[in-house]
């Protein structure tokens with residue numbers, strides 16, 4: 001059985017006090033409800049990590065960052081290394097989010113470098129992929145995702161890939177209220193799993209967790225998560241409210 005995961009990507013929201021409050025309320029909820037099926041990951045801004053880490057005591061509740069540097073240390077003003085993230089107590093880092101690709105011009109080569117470095121530091125990686133609207137309309141979505149994964153991820157050895165979660169986030173569905181239909185999500189997730197199978201083997205493909213992201217909310221999570229190749233979600237807006245976020249976790 002592969003892991004089911006619901007990860008909240010807080011993006012650049014919540015000041016430190018608000019973030020700690022949200023993390024506390026989510027932790028309290030899962031302390032009282034230890035039977036949640038899915039693993040839960042809170043991906044907070046960097047400055048929240050050290051403050052949130054000691055709060056997360058509930059079973060299957062983990063912490064992640066949203067980016068990391070591509071170099072291990074040194075004169076890189078303003079950057080945060082994977083080792084620094086790991087030292088806060090965090091276990092995960094999101095890499096390749098479309099907002100990083102678009103606004104900070106991160107390409108597959110730099111994302112591959114970051115992924116290798118993060119894994120070497122002992123972090124697990126949530127690696128994002130997904131096409132923009134024009135690419136889907138042109139029927140290029142499979143090719144786009146294939147290139148992102150081939151160049152960004154498939155240089156890893158099978159052993160290393162076990163520490164990676166793939167998140168399919170169609171860019172046209174992020175923050176737009178437009179969700180991929182459960183069928184569209186399933187179709188792409190199956191395609192991604194088949195790519196992993198071709199590149200590695202069936203065991204690796206069957207073991208890898210693939211999340212859906214893009215306007216996932218309590219009202220649509222159950223249907224999306226019910227698809228056989230969808231193993232959970234990467235949640236943006238709805239991760240900022242405890243009630244919505246835990247309702248999505250409970251959708252399993």
Ligand code: 13P
Pocket residue numbers: 009097169173174175176177213214215216234235236237238
């Ligand atoms: P929304 O859930 O706000 O669409 O964001 C999805 C996302 O980008 C998660 O990484």
